[in-house]
Structures are given as C-alpha cells and as structure tokens.
Amino acid sequence: MTYFFPKVRQAQQHGWKGQGNKAGGWQEMSRVGAGARLFEATAVGIALLCLGARLEASELRKSPVVRAVERASPAVVNVSTEQEMQRRPGMFPGFRGDSLFEEFFRDFLSPFPRGQARTSLGSGVIVDPKGMVLTNEHVVQGASSIKVTLSDQREYQARLVGADPPSDLAVLLIETKEKLPVIPMGRSNDLMIGETVIAIGNPFGLSHTVTTGVISALNRSIRTESRVYKDFIQTDAAINPGNSGGPLLNIDGELIGINTAIYQKAQGVGFAIPIDRAKRIMRELIEHGEVHPAWIGVEVQSMDEALARSFGLQGRKGVLVTQVAQGGPAQRAGLRKGDLILSVGSSKITSRQEFLEALSAYTGGSQISLGVVRDGREMEVKLKAESLSTQEAVRMAERQLGFTVDAVNQASKKERRAYSMSGVVVRSVEPQSLSYRVGIREGDLIRQINDKEIRSLEDYQTAMARALRRESVTLLVQRGSYGYYLTLELGGGG
Template sequence: MKAGVMRWGPLVVALLASSGASADMARRRDAVVEVVQKVSPAVVYIGTEQEVESRFRRRSPLEEFFGGMGGGEQGRQKIEGLGSGVIIDPTGIIVTNDHVIRGASAIHVVLADGRSYDAEVIGSDAGNDLAVLKVTAKEALPIARLGTSADLMIGETVVAIGSPFGLSKTVTAGVVSAVGRTFRADNRVYNDFVQTDAAINPGNSGGPLLNVDGEIIGINTAIFGGGAQGIGFAIPADKVRRIVDELTRFGKVRPSWVGLDAVDLTPRAARQLGWDRSYGALVTAVETGSPADQAGVKRGDIVAELGGSRIQDAEDFDTRVRGYPARSAFPLVLFREGATRTLQLTPSEFPPRMVESLAWDRLGLKVKETRGVLALNGVRAGSAAAEVGLEPGDIILRVNNQPVTSADGFKEALITARRGRSVLLLVRRGRYGYHITLPFEQDRGPSL
C-alpha cells in the first residue's frame, strides 16, 4: 500500500497541478483577454515613407552645373512614419487617421500574423482626421466590427490596441472618461471626441478603441498635452461610420450645407431670450429654402444640442456639422420662446450656384480662368480684400493650402473652406507670392 502511494504520487500531483492551471486560466480569461484574442488579428501596423527636400545637404558645384542630372534623387531624404489601423472589411478595407498617411509616398501595412502589403488610399479627410486604405490579399482578411458610440456609458471598460512607438500588438485598457469632449491642440479645436484613460501614445493613432463585446466604438487619434497620463481621445464610431461611407463611395467627404449662420451666445442675449444655461449658439440667419429652413429653424433660436451632445458655441456648431456629410440626418435641439424642441435636419450639398455669391459677398472676390491660371477680375469696394490691397490681375495659387488652377477648383476649395471664420489665400503678383487671410463677412451673402 505504501509502495503504491509512492508510485502514483507524482502522477496525482501532476494531474492536480494541470487541473488547477486550467481552472486558473479560465478564471483569468476576463472580458479584456477575450476582446484582445478576438480583435487583435484585425489590427494592423502602418508604416509610411515621405520624400522631402533636404535642407542640410549642399549640392556640389558639378551638380549645380548639371542641374542635378544623373542624381535627381540627391538632395532629397525619406522620412518614415508609423501608426495603426483596423480592418473593417474582409476585402482589405482599413480605417486609420488622415494624419498617419498624409503626404506619404508609400504606405505599408503589416498584419498581426506578419503578412505585409502595400496599401493604396481610397480617400481621406483632414477635417475629420480619417482615412480609408485598401490592401489586396488572396484570401479574406480578419475584421473588427464597427459598433456604435451612441450608447456609451461613462465608466465602461474599453480596450485600445495599436503600435505605440512602433511596438506592434500593444494592448491597454481603461474606461470611457467622457463623451462629446472638446479640446484644443496644435492650434486647432477638436470637437465631439470620446475621452479615455486607456494609455494612448504616439503610434496608437488610427487603432481601434473597443468595448467589451469587441466592437469598435472609436478610432484613437489624439494625445492631450503631449502625452499626459490618463487622457486620450478617439473619434466616436458613429462619426467614423458616416465619414468612412463617404470616403469609400466618393473618395472624399462631400461638403454639407444647412443654410444657417450662428454666433456665440453672450450672457446678455441668453438672459433676454430666457436661456439660463452657459452653452449654446444663437441663430442669426436662415437661408430661405435651405435644409435649416425646411426643418423649421428660425432666426433667434438657440442651438442647444446636435446629435445628442451639447453645443458649446458657434465654432463647436460649425465643426460638428462638418461631421455630417450631405444627406446624413441629425437631431437638433433648439430653445425658442421658453421651450426646447427637437428637429430633424438633413444637410444637402452646397448649391454650386451660390459659390459666386459666396466669393463676392463674403470675400469680395471675383475670379476668372485665363491662360491656365486663376486670376482676380473683380474686387468689391469696401471689402477686406480691397482693404489689404488685392487687385484685378492678381493670381490665386492656393486656397487654405489647397492648389487651385481653375474656376471649378476654386469653387470646390471655397465650399470646403466656407465654414471657417476666414480663408487663407496664396496670391501671386508679378514675381512675388503673398499669403493673405481674408475673413468671411458674416453679415453678407448666403448662409453657410
């Protein structure tokens, strides 16, 4: 009996240890582990290359003489970038940030299993910081499902997967800290973001923020304060869905038009209108026949909420509207005569017929194509354009850093730029170029 125990003792111990390890692993396999195992195959590393002129290398006298012949690439250097992305369609459709791939001459995508592909850009939008890429694979690729951000709860668990500092397949977990967050970074105001305390570092940009069901509830895009601990941001999934659909179908986001002007709500105006809150934007004009007019918006209304989140001021309203492409309806909560009411507003594409009026009434400019360039052929007296000295015959090269060479290109650039408070022009006169900022005059012309 004693010998038998000695013989079977080690096996019993091993079996008990194995059973204990299995039970322990089952206990440790929580929701975060399951999300990672489910979604990580769909998260990709994105490497980019960008060629720029080198400011440091001097060309030799021989190169100067031959103008760089035989060495055209000399004097240029490659800058490498990195980021993350997530596959949302098995045919190879990938979502990432616009700033991850902006200006790239080559884009490489590496899957979690090591497979590598060259990617093409289907479409990108700097205003919403989203881009759609496409890779071609012989077989269906693993995907992550795009969920909704409409029902996010403050405090619910979220998981971020990406490649911070180039360390691929890095996982961090945290909670939803806030929704509808507005913040300022790099001299820009960012609106309607999901805030999380899940660690998000350089290289995480473009990767997914996931709920415990493994659904994408945001695309990680920003770091507050240069990497402050516990503060990261993601573009909410509902906005991602709208923008990705536009980029996939049209290659760009079609500028939307609602046909109203709004200004910041002052405390005095709020008191006069009976509004006892510190947020909101005041409607000052509604274009007859516009989407806003058809929805029932009136001059003097206070815009309180858009898409379920508060509107802080006029800039917040304009930025939020840009997140809804043409024909994408959204709820608008207004305050009028002591009561709130909710309207459904469906923006349309900006009417091309109104662009000339927009340029003349808001900027004081008329343009004309001549000899392959875009020249001014009219400057309205008393306008900001006239005050800075613009004259007929000046050549417009860029609108908000977008090259323009035709009247149609000018119209498209102006439609995109119109929701800003001003527009930056690069103007050439003779041999010299000048950057000029012109304000959109808010008391003239069509509503935006």
C-alpha cells in the same frame, strides 16, 4: 501504466490453477481484481482532476479584457509608410561637383541624406473583408508607399482610398484577394464615463501592444497648432505615437473609437475619435474619395449681450440664425431667421465656432437634430443635411467674403493685366465688404486657399467648399509681381 498485485502471484506460486478449493480461490481472485480496478479508477480520477484544475486555472486567467483582445486583435494592423524627401538645394553653388563639400553638407547639415525616404509607423483596423482599413490621416499623410502588416506577420501593399484632414481619418485598401479578419463594430452613442476600454496599437514600433483604462470624459475638444478637433473620447489608457489609427475597444472587444496621438503634450491622457462619427466619414471616403460636408442652409453669428437684449434672449447661449437659404434643408424643416440654435445633436452650442465644429461631425445625408429657441419657447428641429455643392460653396463665399472670381484666360489676363495664367482672377469686390476692407481689389489673382494651390476655377471651387468648414480662410493674393497672404474670418455658414 502497469500495476502488480502480490496476492495473485502468491496464489500462482501455490499451484492455484482453478483446482482444489476452487470456490475459495476464485473468491480471493475476485476480491483482488476488484481492488485493482478500484485502484486504477482512483488513479485515473486523480489524473483527470489535476488536468481539470489546470484547465480551470487557465480559463480563470482569461479575464474579459483577455477575451476582448483575442476577439479584436487579428484585425489590428501595423501601418508603415515611406515618404520620399526632396533633395536639399546646394548651399554653395560654387562648390558644385566637389565631393568633399557635398559629403560634408550631406552628413552634417542635411536632415535626410539624398535618396533616403522618411518612414513612419502607425496602426489601423480592418473594417471590411475586402480589405478596407480605417486609420488616421496624419499616419499616411504624404506617403509615397504604404505597407500593412497583420498580427500573423502577413504583409501587403495598400493604397489610399481617401483622407479627410479635418477629422484626421483615412481609408486604405489592402491589395489582396485573401480572406482577412474584420474587427467587430460597436457604437459610441451609449458610452459611459468610467467604463473599461482597451487600446491596441504599435507604440514606438512595438507591435500589438495592449493598454487598458477607463473612459475619462466624452465630447472633448482638442486644439492643436493647425486646427481644433471636437467630440473626442478621452481615456487614461496609454495612447502614444504609433498607437494612432488603432482601435479603442469596449469590454466586449467591439470597436468604439479610433485612437489618435495628435496631442503630443498629453501626459496620461489619450484621445479617440468616436466610431459613430468615424463610420460616417468612412462611408464618404469609400464612396467619393473625400468628405462632402453637411450643408443645412443657414448662416449664423455668435450671441453677445447686446444682441441677446435686442432679441429678448437675455441669459441664453447659442448662435443666432442670420440667413436661411431658399429651398435648403433648414427652410424645409421650418427653421427661420432670428431662431436661436442651442445644440447640434448632442453638442451644446455657445459660439459660431462651436456650431461649425459640431456640424463638421456630419456629412451629406445625415439626420441632424437642432435644439432651437423661438419666441421664448424651446423646440426641436429635425432635418436631413445635404452635401455642400461647389456651386453653393461659391455662393456662400461670395456672400461672406464679398468678392467674385473668374477663370484666367488670355482675354481676362489682358483685360485684368494679370501676370500669370495660374489661379483665378478677382472679377469684382463689393464696397465695404470684408475683402475690400483688407485690400483685395479687382484684377488680383487668388493663387492659394489655405494649403491648396489654385490652378483653375475648379480648384478654387473645391478648395473654397473645404475652407467653409473652418472659422477662417487664408488666401495667397498676387497683385502684379508681388504676393501676400490674407486671413479672412468666415461668416459661420453651414
């Protein structure tokens, strides 16, 4: 910037070159120079003030929510999956090969054209610099390929490390050696109703959408068509399809929950899996590829009025301990038959189903605190849960259901007159047991447990261990050439 000073030009026009009245000339020029410097400093100061005002305004717009999003969003990813759809069988075999009929039914009756893959979108969060991504199980269920896209548009293929349908959690591994951002981990055991939360995800395919709200409630249970989910965070931050698997953040930008949109009827209500629970499940999935359910070695039943009177527990709610496994965690911690369990961790217990749901939040190795009443006195029992072994699961199933099984081989097929080598064969049924009352008999084949097809004794043991985490089990039973489904109520062991 150039400044012009008239007095200097005037002095030069009158021949002032440092001669004649030198003192007066230099004094005049000094005053002019000082004024010029003052003017220039003032101009620079004004420019800096304007720039500072703009910077200050920019910083003022950076609210805590903005800072939280900036901190966490690089680790939020878009999860895109493809699932190959099986071809629909021909409806009219007589017209096989007729291109006109094939085109008609492909275009108007088949929901998916032949060879087309169904795609779905969800969200996830990078929780480990090696590329581990935490998301919802229903986001990647049945996926034949998985693609992960970061906020900077980098795309990677990912593979499934493990999934746990009961908790609706899954872990993916991004196949890359590049450095990846990691989301800051928070905790969910100190959450407050009313505190601000932030949800980030890809609702309806709109990448990195941010919504805000507050925690509306804690320890919520959600019943869907297939199962009951327990101990969820409820928020009024919008969580829509596509947000599933994305992060729920606190105001510090820390991960406190995994958003899920499993409850489609929700209007203005969102749910998230608490991060403390998610971390326990995630460790199991990374180490074992599946979750080893917590086992404490008790069987319980719900308390009704008649039972409460007989045990002198009128007015009490909880579950009554009916069996304590020899040498199990509960026995070592001092739990006894006849004790009344009031709580598991922070969850109050009023029924056997609530006991099973509360216990399902833990895995093998978890420290669990039980609220117990014994002889009218409340006490706390602390124990370390173990993983439920397949052998123990089978023993529990035998006690609760009342039948035993064998592997199917040629000898047993002939002896039991079995029609198939697939499944397991019922070896014995205890008279007057639940299984006997519903019609299961020696020689029947168990072909399926819930949604798991049974091909071997190992399949049966694994599926039964998973089934014991639920209130009931559905069996596909084959007798001769006929098959039928039976749903049996389990005895509430854990």
